[in-house]
Amino acid sequence: MRDSHDIDVVDLFVIGGGINGCGISRDAAGRGLSVRLAEMGDLASATSSASTKLFHGGLRYLEYFEFRLVREALIEREVLLRGMPHISWPMRFVLPYHKDMRFESDTPTSKLLTKVMPWMKGRRPAWLIRLGLFMYDHLGGRKILPGTSTVSLKGTPEGAPLVDRLETAYEYSDCWIEDSRLVMLNARDAEARGAEILTRTKVLSATREGNLWRIDTQDTETGEMRTHRARMLVNAGGPWVGDIIRSKVRLNTREGIRLVRGSHIVTRRLYDHDKCYFFQGTDGRIIFSIPYETDYTLIGTTDAAHEDPSQRPVCTPEERAYLLEFANRYFKRSIDEDDIVWSYSGVRPLYDDGASSATAATRDYTLKVEAEGGAPLLNVFGGKITTYRRLAESALEKIGEHLTVAEGPWTAGVPLPGGDFPVDGVDRLVSDLASAHPYLSPFHARRLVRAYGTEAAEMLKGAKTLADLGEDFGATLTATEVTWLMNKEYARTAEDVVWRRNKLGLRLSEDEVARLDRWMDAQRRAVAAAE
Numbered sequence: 001m002r003d004s005h006d007i008d009v010v011d012l013f014v015i016g017g018g019i020n021g022c023g024i025s026r027d028a029a030g031r032g033l034s035v036r037l038a039e040m041g042d043l044a045s046a047t048s049s050a051s052t053k054l055f056h057g058g059l060r061y062l063e064y065f066e067f068r069l070v071r072e073a074l075i076e077r078e079v080l081l082r083g084m085p086h087i088s089w090p091m092r093f094v095l096p097y098h099k100d101m102r103f104e105s106d107t108p109t110s111k112l113l114t115k116v117m118p119w120m121k122g123r124r125p126a127w128l129i130r131l132g133l134f135m136y137d138h139l140g141g142r143k144i145l146p147g148t149s150t151v152s153l154k155g156t157p158e159g160a161p162l163v164d165r166l167e168t169a170y171e172y173s174d175c176w177i178e179d180s181r182l183v184m185l186n187a188r189d190a191e192a193r194g195a196e197i198l199t200r201t202k203v204l205s206a207t208r209e210g211n212l213w214r215i216d217t218q219d220t221e222t223g224e225m226r227t228h229r230a231r232m233l234v235n236a237g238g239p240w241v242g243d244i245i246r247s248k249v250r251l252n253t254r255e256g257i258r259l260v261r262g263s264h265i266v267t268r269r270l271y272d273h274d275k276c277y278f279f280q281g282t283d284g285r286i287i288f289s290i291p292y293e294t295d296y297t298l299i300g301t302t303d304a305a306h307e308d309p310s311q312r313p314v315c316t317p318e319e320r321a322y323l324l325e326f327a328n329r330y331f332k333r334s335i336d337e338d339d340i341v342w343s344y345s346g347v348r349p350l351y352d353d354g355a356s357s358a359t360a361a362t363r364d365y366t367l368k369v370e371a372e373g374g375a376p377l378l379n380v381f382g383g384k385i386t387t388y389r390r391l392a393e394s395a396l397e398k399i400g401e402h403l404t405v406a407e408g409p410w411t412a413g414v415p416l417p418g419g420d421f422p423v424d425g426v427d428r429l430v431s432d433l434a435s436a437h438p439y440l441s442p443f444h445a446r447r448l449v450r451a452y453g454t455e456a457a458e459m460l461k462g463a464k465t466l467a468d469l470g471e472d473f474g475a476t477l478t479a480t481e482v483t484w485l486m487n488k489e490y491a492r493t494a495e496d497v498v499w500r501r502n503k504l505g506l507r508l509s510e511d512e513v514a515r516l517d518r519w520m521d522a523q524r525r526a527v528a529a530a531e
């Protein structure tokens with residue numbers, strides 16, 4: 001029972017508006033806890049907008065014997081897909097095979113094989129890939145996603161863009177996810193269930209005062225300071241998790257975090273079909289090549305040690321060269337620097353399990369509660385976008401050891417905003433939207449459904465012509481959409497809009513983005529003046 005005098009004390013204060021902070025907030029708010037989340041930048045402004053954007057089991061983790069993680073992630077793909085069929089969809093992955101593909105030398109599988117089959121000299125045999133794919137097909141209780149098949153690369157669309165020496169490939173399923181929209185929709189749903197979401201709010205310090213936490217924050221736009229009180233603190237700071245423990249909460253800990261940078265490059269569309277490639281290297285690593293935003297191809301990723309979370313990650317010239325060279329071992333038409341239209345980079349906050357290389361460090365998550373000095377603190381280490389919902393459930397189990405959590409797990413299959421339609425219902429929604437709004441181009445209608453799902457109709461309600469959608473910022477972005485993003489989706493700047501609420505930054509010129517920024521700034525001032 002809550003007393004009237006502690007009305008402003010929340011049950012949970014969550015630091016970090018990435019996927020883990022927003023996922024935990026949504027789950028907790030839905031179970032009746034009072035929740036406040038502080039994010040120092042925009043939602044998903046760090047790692048959670050810089051991923052490869054896959055709901056995947058992680059085929060390569062099987063070589064590290066990470067069976068728990070792979071199984072959980074495989075099962076999770078379809079659970080997630082059902083709850084967000086607008087921002088997530090199945091993809092087929094084509095994995096060409098040739099005999100020079102090698103293991104990273106310190107995977108448990110590689111070590112085992114070197115012992116029993118020394119003549120393989122670190123090569124990854126075809127039977128092993130088939131075994132991995134068999135496990136991938138059967139570990140995860142697939143119902144929607146098709147299983148593995150073999151594809152010829154001779155005279156087929158899948159083989160057309162690839163070098164001639166490749167003859168056969170395996171094909172398997174995983175899912176695409178719009179990572180930054182996923183984060184924002186979790187935040188919105190958390191708010192709809194009573195949570196308070198504070199963006200541009202930095203946590204400066206968190207101190208135990210008996211059974212409560214006192215948390216001091218600063219609004220990064222106005223400089224305004226605020227003090228909050230909470231029964232439990234959740235540190236979902238991603239790459240900053242260690243920094244928060246040491247310099248905001250000021251605790252000594254033995255838990256370590258390993259920061260591993262991963263970069264991607266984006267080129268104009270490199271091939272005509274809608275499948276992805278899974279390319280294996282001779283260094284034991286793999287990269288993906290993925291059809292991206294209709295007209296582009298996404299290639300990544302790298303694994304490089306990253307020392308300091310406050311150092312903004314960028315795709316270095318070495319990483320660009322590495323990705324180009326890797327892809328060029330597979331593509332018939334060689335690609336170079338001039339083909340790159342954009343690149344991005346993110347830092348994986350991996351739990352430090354003492355692995356020798358960045359590639360080998362575990363991708364599983366670890367939750368640790370610190371309750372010795374009074375009010376409890378939950379630290380979140382590692383994790384993947386794919387396992388965020390399960391991570392949130394595990395977090396709620398831990399939270400339940402310290403706070404009264406009356407309700408059990410509830411998020412499986414519960415739609416996120418706009419996701420309340422069948423998994424195969426996107427085409428239907430697009431044609432309904434296009435008939436109700438015949439002035440939309442096919443690209444525009446599909447883009448809106450893929451971003452907003454069933455809410456696209458609500459956004460366009462009452463509009464009879466394109467002019468009714470207000471100012472046109474280019475690339476189908478209109479004032480109606482930007483107003484929606486500012487009012488409902490926490491967007492503050494043009495960068496939030498064109499890189500995290502959508503990817504129209506790929507299509508808009510610098511001048512167009514600057515004009516959008518000025519327009520948004522004027523809107524914000526008008527709102528502030530009216531308050």
Ligand SMILES: Cc1cc2nc3c(=O)[nH]c(=O)nc-3n(C[C@H](O)[C@H](O)[C@H](O)COP(=O)(O)OP(=O)(O)OC[C@H]3O[C@@H](n4cnc5c(N)ncnc54)[C@H](O)[C@@H]3O)c2cc1C
Pocket residue numbers: 015016017018019020021038039040041042043044045046047048049050051052053054055056201202203204236237238239240244248260261262263301345346347348349382383384385386387
């Ligand atoms: C290159 C790359 C590719 C990946 N690909 C995939 C993939 O395909 N599939 C998959 O499942 N996973 C993938 N991942 C993993 C996944 O992206 C991450 O595990 C996940 O995004 C981490 O989320 P998070 O919430 O823990 O961290 P973040 O998203 O980094 O969120 C932490 C937030 O805390 C905020 N914060 C920090 N300190 C403070 C403070 N003092 N006050 C207020 N806020 C603060 C930060 O601003 C940040 O927004 C990939 C990761 C990388 C880097």
